[in-house]
Structure formats: C-alpha cells, structure tokens
Amino acid sequence: MDHQAMMALSEVAVSIELETPEMTLNIGPQHPSTHGVLRLVAQVDGERVRDIKPVIGYMHRGYEKISEVRTYPQITALINRLDWVAGYANEIPFIVGAERLMELEVPERAQYIRLILTEMARISSHLIFCGSYPLELGAGTPMFFALRERERVLDLMESVTGGRFHLNFNRLGGVKPAAGAGSSTRKDVQDLPKGFYEGARDAMGRVLAVCDELDQLISGNEILFARTKGVGVMTPEQAAAYGVSGPNLRGSGVAFDLRKVEHYLPYDQLDFNVVTRHQGDCYARYEVRVDEIRESARMVIQAIDSIPSGPLQAKVPKIIKVPKGETYMRAENPKGEMGYYIVSDGGTGPYRLKIRTASFSNISVLSELMEGVLIPDIVAIMGSFDFVLGEVDR
Amino acid sequence: MPFGLELAIKLVVIGALIPLTALVLGYAELKISAHMQSRIGPYFAGGRWGWAQLLADGVKFIQKEDIIPDNADRPVFKVAPVLVMISTATLFVILPFGPGGGFIVRDLNLGIFYALAISSLGTIGVLMAGWSSGNKYSLMGGLRAAGQLIAYELPLVLAVVGVVIQAGSMSMQGIVEAQIAQGWPYVFTQFVGFFVFLIAGLAELSRTPFDMPLAESELISGYLTEYSGFRFLFFYLAEYASMFALAAIASTLFLGGYGFWGVSASWAGPIFFVGKILAIAFVIIWLRWTFPRFREDQLQSLAWKWLIPLSLANILATAAFKVVF
Numbered sequence: 001m002d003h004q005a006m007m008a009l010s011e012v013a014v015s016i017e018l019e020t021p022e023m024t025l026n027i028g029p030q031h032p033s034t035h036g037v038l039r040l041v042a043q044v045d046g047e048r049v050r051d052i053k054p055v056i057g058y059m060h061r062g063y064e065k066i067s068e069v070r071t072y073p074q075i076t077a078l079i080n081r082l083d084w085v086a087g088y089a090n091e092i093p094f095i096v097g098a099e100r101l102m103e104l105e106v107p108e109r110a111q112y113i114r115l116i117l118t119e120m121a122r123i124s125s126h127l128i129f130c131g132s133y134p135l136e137l138g139a140g141t142p143m144f145f146a147l148r149e150r151e152r153v154l155d156l157m158e159s160v161t162g163g164r165f166h167l168n169f170n171r172l173g174g175v176k177p178a179a180g181a182g183s184s185t186r187k188d189v190q191d192l193p194k195g196f197y198e199g200a201r202d203a204m205g206r207v208l209a210v211c212d213e214l215d216q217l218i219s220g221n222e223i224l225f226a227r228t229k230g231v232g233v234m235t236p237e238q239a240a241a242y243g244v245s246g247p248n249l250r251g252s253g254v255a256f257d258l259r260k261v262e263h264y265l266p267y268d269q270l271d272f273n274v275v276t277r278h279q280g281d282c283y284a285r286y287e288v289r290v291d292e293i294r295e296s297a298r299m300v301i302q303a304i305d306s307i308p309s310g311p312l313q314a315k316v317p318k319i320i321k322v323p324k325g326e327t328y329m330r331a332e333n334p335k336g337e338m339g340y341y342i343v344s345d346g347g348t349g350p351y352r353l354k355i356r357t358a359s360f361s362n363i364s365v366l367s368e369l370m371e372g373v374l375i376p377d378i379v380a381i382m383g384s385f386d387f388v389l390g391e392v393d394r
Numbered sequence: 395m396p397f398g399l400e401l402a403i404k405l406v407v408i409g410a411l412i413p414l415t416a417l418v419l420g421y422a423e424l425k426i427s428a429h430m431q432s433r434i435g436p437y438f439a440g441g442r443w444g445w446a447q448l449l450a451d452g453v454k455f456i457q458k459e460d461i462i463p464d465n466a467d468r469p470v471f472k473v474a475p476v477l478v479m480i481s482t483a484t485l486f487v488i489l490p491f492g493p494g495g496g497f498i499v500r501d502l503n504l505g506i507f508y509a510l511a512i513s514s515l516g517t518i519g520v521l522m523a524g525w526s527s528g529n530k531y532s533l534m535g536g537l538r539a540a541g542q543l544i545a546y547e548l549p550l551v552l553a554v555v556g557v558v559i560q561a562g563s564m565s566m567q568g569i570v571e572a573q574i575a576q577g578w579p580y581v582f583t584q585f586v587g588f589f590v591f592l593i594a595g596l597a598e599l600s601r602t603p604f605d606m607p608l609a610e611s612e613l614i615s616g617y618l619t620e621y622s623g624f625r626f627l628f629f630y631l632a633e634y635a636s637m638f639a640l641a642a643i644a645s646t647l648f649l650g651g652y653g654f655w656g657v658s659a660s661w662a663g664p665i666f667f668v669g670k671i672l673a674i675a676f677v678i679i680w681l682r683w684t685f686p687r688f689r690e691d692q693l694q695s696l697a698w699k700w701l702i703p704l705s706l707a708n709i710l711a712t713a714a715f716k717v718v719f
Contacts, residue, residue, distance in 0.1 A: 032610055137611070138603065141430055145432070217684075226689070226692050227686060227688070378612070379611050
C-alpha cells in the first residue's frame with residue numbers, strides 16, 4: 001500500500017474512533033429542578049447539549065374552559081392556582097379587567113390594600129427564587145434564609161386574608177374585610193387586622209435585611225459568578241421576539257414595567273425604580289430579582305404610610321352581571337406580564353376567558369438559549385427564568 | 395503477640411472505626427448544617443440532641459427492600475459499593491493515631507504513597523456504580539467522577555511531594571516525627587501545599603463545591619440514583635469515613651498529626667490527632683453549606699491551570715530551600 005492510501009486509511013480510522021453517538025437525555029417531568037413538571041428532551045453529546053425541546057402540558061387543568069361555567073367571584077379562586085407562589089397577584093388583572101367592563105370605581109383604600117398585598121406576593125415569590133436558585137447551583141443555605149423571611153410576609157398576608165397561598169381576597173369593586181372581621185355590611189367593619197402596620201413595617205425591615213444577608217452570603221461568590229455570568233445570555237431582541245417579560249426582560253436591559261405603564265393600581269403615587277441590568281445573563285436576572293425585592297419592600301412601607309381611609313367596597317348589585325363587551329387587562333406579576341382577555345355576553349360569568357401567562361412565554365425562549373451549553377448550564381438557565389408550571393399549563 | 399491475634403484485633407478496630415467515624419461526622423454534618431441554616435437539626439431520636447438520628451437512619455436503611463433495577467448489570471451493581479468501602483477501609487491502615495506500633499495498623503515506609511494510590515481506587519467503584527445502574531443519570535455521574543479523578547489526582551500528589559521533600563520520609567509516623575522534631579507543623583512552610591491538598595481533597599471526596607458526580611439538581615443523585623437500602627448505606631458510610639481519612643491524612647501531613655507544637659506524648663496523641671481531624675472536617679462541612687457547585691469543565695481548568703502550576707512551584711521552592719539550607 002502506498003503512503004497516500006495509508007494516510008487516507010488512517011484518517012478514516014481516526015474519524016470513526018472520534019465519533020461519539022448522541023444520547024437522548026430525558027429531563028423531567030419528575031426531576032428535582034424543573035419547577036414542577038416541565039419536561040426537557042435533550043440531545044446530548046457527552047455533557048454538551050446539541051438540541052433541547054421543552055415539552056409542556058403535564059399540568060393542564062383547563063382553567064380557561066372551566067371559567068366559562070363559573071361566575072366572576074368563583075374564578076378568582078381558580079386563578080389563584082396559576083402562579084401559586086404569588087397567588088394574590090394573579091387575581092389583580094382579572095378583577096381589574098372585570099371592574100373596567102362594569103365601569104366600577106374602586107375605593108382608594110381598597111386599591112391600596114390590593115397594592116400592598118400584590119407587592120407582598122411579589123416579595124414572597126422573589127424570595128423563593130433567591131433561595132431556590134442558589135440551591136439549584138448547589139448552595140443549600142440561602143434557601144433557609146430566604147424562606148425564613150418569606151414566612152413573615154406570608155404570616156402578614158394570612159393575618160389580613162386568612163389564607164397563605166391562595167388568598168382569594170378580591171371582590172368586584174373592592175376587597176373583602178380582613179379575616180375574622182365578620183360581615184362587610186356592618187358599619188364598624190375592620191379592614192386590616194390590629195398590628196398590621198407595625199407588623200408590616202417590621203417584616204419589610206427584615207426582608208431588606210435578608211437581601212443584604214443574601215448579598216453577603218452568595219451574591220459576590222466567585223463560584224456563583226463562574227456559573228452564572230455570561231451563561232444563558234438573552235439579547236433584548238430575542239426577549240422581544242419570544243414575548244419574554246418581567247424580571248427576565250429587565251435583566252436584558254429593557255426598562256419595561258407594567259406598573260409604570262398600566263394604571264391598574266395606584267403605583268403612580270409611589271416612588272419606585274424599575275430595576276434593570278444590561279448583561280442579559282443568569283446573574284443579571286438574579287440581581288434584578290434581589291433588587292426588586294428591595295423596591296417592593298420600599299413600596300409596601302410607602303403604601304402603609306400613605307394609605308387613605310375610606311370604604312373597602314364600591315356599591316355592586318347582589319348578583320353581579322358584567323355588561324356585554326370585551327377587554328384585555330394586563331399587570332406586572334412577579335413572573336412577568338399576566339393578562340386576561342375577558343369576553344362577556346352580559347352574564348354572571350365570562351363567555352370566554354383567555355389567560356396570557358408570563359411563564360409560558362418566558363420558557364419558549366429556553367430551547368434557543370440552551371443550544372450548545374453544558375448540562376449544568378441547563379439547570380442554571382432554567383432556574384434563572386423562574387417559571388412556575390401551574391402558569392405554563394393553566 | 396501472635397500474628398493471628400494481632401490481625402484479628404486490628405481488623406476489629408478498623409471495622410469499628412469506619413462506622414464510628416461515619417456516624418460522628420454524619421451527625422456533625424446534620425447539626426452544623428442545621429445551625430448554619432437557622433434550623434435545629436435532629437432533635438428527638440435518642441432522647442437528647444437527636445444523637446441517635448443516624449443510628450435510626452442506619453436501621454431504616456437495613457430494613458429497606460433491596461432494589462436492583464431491571465437494566466442493571468447485577469454483579470457489577472452489587473460489587474461497586476463494596477469496592478468503594480474497601481478503598482476507604484484500606485486507608486485506615488496507615489492513619490497514625492500516636493507514636494509507636496500500638497497506634498497504627500501498619501506504619502508502611504511508603505505510607506503516603508500507599509494512601510494516594512489506594513484513595514483513587516474508590517473512583518473505580520463509583521464508575522462501576524454509574525455504569526451498572528442502567529440509568530443515564532447514573533452513567534453521567536460515574537463519568538463525571540472519573541473525569542474529576544484525572545483533574546484532582548495530580549495536584550493532590552504534587553501537593554504532598556513538598557511535605558515528603560521536607561520530611562525526608564514517606565512513612566506517616568516519620569512525617570509526624572519530623573514535624574515534632576522541627577517544633578512546628580508543616581502548614582507554615584507548606585501552606586501552598588496545604589491549600590492545594592484541601593481543594594483537591596474536596597474534589598476527591600466529591601463534596602461541594604466539587605460535588606458534580608452527585609449534583610442533585612442536575613443528575614438527580616448521580617451514580618447513587620438507583621441505589622437504596624443497604625447498598626446506599628455502604629456508599630454513605632464510605633463517604634463520611636473517607637472524609638475522616640482525608641482529614642486525617644491532611645492533619646498528619648500538614649498539622650503535625652498526633653504531635654502538638656513539638657510535644658509528643660503517647661497518651662495524648664489520639665486526642666490531638668482526632669481534634670485536628672475534626673477541625674478539618676468542620677471546614678469541609680462549612681464549605682459544603684456555603685458554596686455553590688462548580689461546573690465540570692471549570693474544575694478541570696482550575697486543576698490544570700491553577701493547582702498544578704501552583705503545586706509545581708511549591709515543589710521547586712521546597713527543593714531549593716532543602717538544598718540551600
């Protein structure tokens with residue numbers, strides 16, 4: 001055999017040797033870090049991800065369909081279960097949308113109570129993220145610090161509403177009286193429980209303190225930097241193309257916050273900043289959320305200081321019928337933009353309800369971001385998007 | 395003493411020491427992590443401070459059904475935990491608890507060489523466990539453990555070389571005696587070696603920040619995913635026993651072992667030794683509950699780009715000092 005043929009042959013041999021078959025790795029629906037039942041089907045070459053496909057639908061509960069045969073007050077109980085770590089925030093866009101269809105003027109005190117509870121829901125949702133994201137990266141301790149203070153926030157919400165996760169506290173035209181206060185038709189009805197103002201101020205101080213504690217514990221950690229900086233970079237264009245919203249969008253440098261855009265709650269009376277980071281990587285998304293906790297805590301304190309007195313409930317008929325019409329109402333939820341498209345035919349329940357959830361749009365970008373990363377980065381990127389499967393599947 | 399009797403005594407001592415150290419360190423991990431996380435930790439088992447928690451866990455593990463997956467390579471699956479345990483148990487042979495023959499199973503004159511050689515045997519067991527489980531996550535965990543071995547083994551060996559040069563001996567007791575004669579432990583002269591040894595040791599133990607082979611948020615539980623019951627208990631015991639063994643080797647090489655600032659009393663030897671081991675073990679546990687996890691490729695670059703050059707420079711400096719002074 002001449003030299004050239006031998007070279008050719010040896011090259012063939014080498015190329016055969018180096019060929020490694022791709023493996024299909026099924027991640028989820030039962031997996032420690034898929035936030036519920038997301039399933040990812042990954043084609044991996046060793047640890048390198050060639051292709052990844054999210055599969056959803058393991059938690060479909062048909063809330064949009066069931067809403068067609070429920071009344072408006074009943075639906076708030078259902079939609080609490082969409083994003084269950086911030087149940088209260090889900091009620092707001094729906095109830096405000098229905099109120100706009102009815103052209104109800106909601107008393108200002110009720111709006112402030114809604115705002116306080118919404119921001120508390122945001123704090124508790126972001127605290128879960130700030131605890132569970134380091135856990136997904138292998139650091140277990142921040143979880144306990146974050147959940148310890150979240151417990152205080154939940155206790156406060158419980159003292160107002162009687163519920164911890166699924167508050168179901170809104171009514172069309174206002175909010176319910178505080179837990180244990182009795183009938184709202186009484187004149188001397190108690191709207192917020194005794195000690196709420198001091199308790200909330202104290203809890204917000206603790207929340208601000210735990211943010212600093214988390215910063216000391218983990219935020220400047222070199223290993224956290226190595227795992228999250230420059231990983232899963234999402235450009236503003238990508239974010240816009242996939243309809244990503246909320247802290248994930250702001251982590252890519254787009255200062256878009258519905259609290260500043262839509263006036264669904266008296267946010268314009270409070271002084272707060274829209275937190276942004278321009279890097280667009282996992283660390284930026286983490287930082288945005290830590291800072292949003294601080295902003296929300298400041299907002300709650302401001303709202304407590306400036307809450308007006310007055311009635312809790314606008315006058316509404318006994319049997320609530322929403323006039324014929326349709327509306328789309330969106331709000332800045334902890335996970336991003338949540339919207340309800342309500343079509344009413346004049347009955348006691350909506351004719352059709354379309355729910356736009358933030359997590360659904362947010363995870364659609366995952367397969368693009370995860371191409372070519374390593375398996376540990378899947379977890380880092382997935383965790384940094386902070387989605388909830390109850391919201392994805394509805 | 396007849397050979398048979400001596401052998402029997404030593405076997406019993408090692409056999410008792412492994413579960414004992416694993417229980418103590420396992421309990422310490424539970425309690426220390428709890429207090430770091432504003433929890434109480436085990437509280438009820440045993441009546442006080444939950445001291446019997448791990449005994450209860452052990453009993454529970456033994457009672458569990460022995461599950462072997464259908465896809466598993468049965469003989470390999472069964473041998474793997476035993477192999478991991480053996481590699482840990484044989485490490486205990488050269489741990490010097492005090493001066494003289496009564497405090498060590500066998501003072502090999504190649505003691506530290508033997509320890510380094512044996513300690514990497516466990517990875518074969520891990521690789522076997524990962525391969526035989528018939529599970530992709532297990533396989534990846536096993537392969538990560540093997541990849542990790544290549545990364546940390548060199549710095550680990552190179553870090554020890556400095557000590558060996560300075561002590562002029564590879565026997566474990568010889569190294570301790572050299573430190574006692576010198577009057578201060580080697581950690582002051584070999585601090586680079588100590589640093590590298592601890593980092594590489596963490597990687598060898600597969601503990602945070604190098605717990606990629608287990609990585610519960612990525613690989614469920616890595617090579618342990620399919621193990622349960624008694625076989626899982628074996629891995630668990632081996633993990634903590636080898637943590638003890640590694641801390642013991644580190645304290646022998648760098649902290650003066652059973653000696654204490656030039657003091658060497660045979661009765662106090664084990665107390666000093668165990669005290670130093672527990673101090674190192676505390677640091678290892680502390681790190682675990684503080685740090686996130688590295689990525690596999692980041693460990694490789696850390697080992698090859700930083701630890702190996704660092705330990706090579708350390709060897710060079712140590713050798714130069716040895717020649718000059």
